Amino acid sequence: GAGAGVGAGAGAERCPAAWLPALQLLRRGSKAVTRHWKAMHFQRQKLLALTEYLPPRPAVPPRCLPRHTPEGHQEDGYVRVLRRQVEETLRSSRMVAVCQYNSMADEDVVTLRHFLRKHNIHVKFFLNEVVRPVLAQSKYRNLLPLFVCRNILLVSPETRAREMLRVLKGVPQVNLLGACIDDTILSRQGVENFARLPPLEASQGQTVAALSLLSSQTSSLLQQGPAHLTALLDEHIRQLREAGESTEPPPGQSTAND
Amino acid sequence: KKMASKIIVVLRPVKSIVVRFCPFEPNVESTRKFLQCIYHKKIQATNTNCEVTADVRHDGSEPVVDVTFADGDRLIMKGANLTTGEMLTALASRCNAKDLKEEQKNKKKNP
Numbered sequence: 324g325a326g327a328g329v330g331a332g333a334g335a336e337r338c339p340a341a342w343l344p345a346l347q348l349l350r351r352g353s354k355a356v357t358r359h360w361k362a363m364h365f366q367r368q369k370l371l372a373l374t375e376y377l378p379p380r381p382a383v384p385p386r387c388l389p390r391h392t393p394e395g396h397q398e399d400g401y402v403r404v405l406r407r408q409v410e411e412t413l414r415s416s417r418m419v420a421v422c423q424y425n426s427m428a429d430e431d432v433v434t435l436r437h438f439l440r441k442h443n444i445h446v447k448f449f450l451n452e453v454v455r456p457v458l459a460q461s462k463y464r465n466l467l468p469l470f471v472c473r474n475i476l477l478v479s480p481e482t483r484a485r486e487m488l489r490v491l492k493g494v495p496q497v498n499l500l501g502a503c504i505d506d507t508i509l510s511r512q513g514v515e516n517f518a519r520l521p522p523l524e525a526s527q528g529q530t531v532a533a534l535s536l537l538s539s540q541t542s543s544l545l546q547q548g549p550a551h552l553t554a555l556l557d558e559h560i561r562q563l564r565e566a567g568e569s570t571e572p573p574p575g576q577s578t579a580n581d
Numbered sequence: 582k583k584m585a586s587k588i589i590v591v592l593r594p595v596k597s598i599v600v601r602f603c604p605f606e607p608n609v610e611s612t613r614k615f616l617q618c619i620y621h622k623k624i625q626a627t628n629t630n631c632e633v634t635a636d637v638r639h640d641g642s643e644p645v646v647d648v649t650f651a652d653g654d655r656l657i658m659k660g661a662n663l664t665t666g667e668m669l670t671a672l673a674s675r676c677n678a679k680d681l682k683e684e685q686k687n688k689k690k691n692p
Contacts, residue, residue: 367609370592371655423604423613423616423617423635425617425619425620426617426620426621426622427618428622463604468605468606469604469605471609471610471613472610472613472617473616495634495635496618496620498635498637500604500637500638501604501605510605510637510639511637511638511639512639513639514639531661538598
């Protein structure tokens with residue numbers, strides 16, 4: 324009675340005037356709000372199926388349309404700052420070593436930084452995309468193929484290759500790939516040879532000695548003849564003096580007449 | 582495709598890995614990435630006895646990965662035309678096969 328009446332009233336609000344059932348059975352089975360999933364009324368199911376959202380599909384799938392290449396993105400201010408930093412670093416250092424960086428524990432990184440800092444070598448991390456354009460325009464053009472995958476730069480205003488190699492030998496995760504020392508691009512072997520060179524003063528002394536060796540040899544060669552002659556004459560005089568004190572010294576006169 | 586850094590390799594049957602490449606050549610990228618992935622701490626943690634050596638040359642030779650296993654087998658991978666993922670999956674499959682063989686041998690020994 325009451326349920327059917329309420330149903331008819333609510334039905335009048337929901338349905339349009341054309342379709343109004345005489346009686347609506349609402350209290351059928353369970354209530355509206357249940358603890359289990361309640362099966363939808365068939366009409367409700369039909370309505371929902373009809374009004375399902377179908378996304379619009381273009382006639383040609385978008386992946387078949389010609390794709391326009393992304394225009395050159397505006398240069399980020401941050402990237403510009405980083406590039407300026409790279410230029411500054413490269414300009415102020417005599418030795419630039421490029422190493423491959425495989426993941427290391429953080430404390431190892433700090434220890435490595437500490438030991439290299441003792442020899443005035445700075446460890447720099449740069450992204451490849453930042454460094455590559457800077458390198459392409461500077462004199463380090465030939466180091467470009469080194470900059471793939473993760474790298475670190477060891478820069479220093481001095482050229483202490485021996486200490487750097489010794490520190491890097493203790494760190495297997497950092498592999499030296501190449502370096503540019505005093506505007507000379509070196510491979511790993513080059514760096515090792517450079518480290519084995521004697522210090523500058525010793526090599527300067529060696530060069531001076533090598534250069535003066537020839538001239539000293541020449542002078543000794545030139546002096547050999549007269550020196551030999553002088554020695555022979557001295558010996559002769561001595562022999563004559565020993566032989567006879569009384570006889571006049573004929574060799575002195577005979578040489579004077581020549 | 583799976584990212585190369587997500588491939589986990591169990592290095593237990595591996596004795597040593599030598600990665601040889603010439604960094605000034607253009608075809609070394611996958612080999613260098615392989616070296617980077619091998620040095621990841623998870624993979625290093627699977628076998629701390631495994632010695633990974635990087636041999637940096639300048640003679641224009643191809644990039645080569647030389648893996649020596651504990652039972653004497655050797656796996657040589659020429660990385661010039663391989664991707665990192667392929668090299669890692671090849672190594673991982675061989676390591677797993679060797680591990681399985683080891684386990685079966687141990688089971689046979691101690692039933």
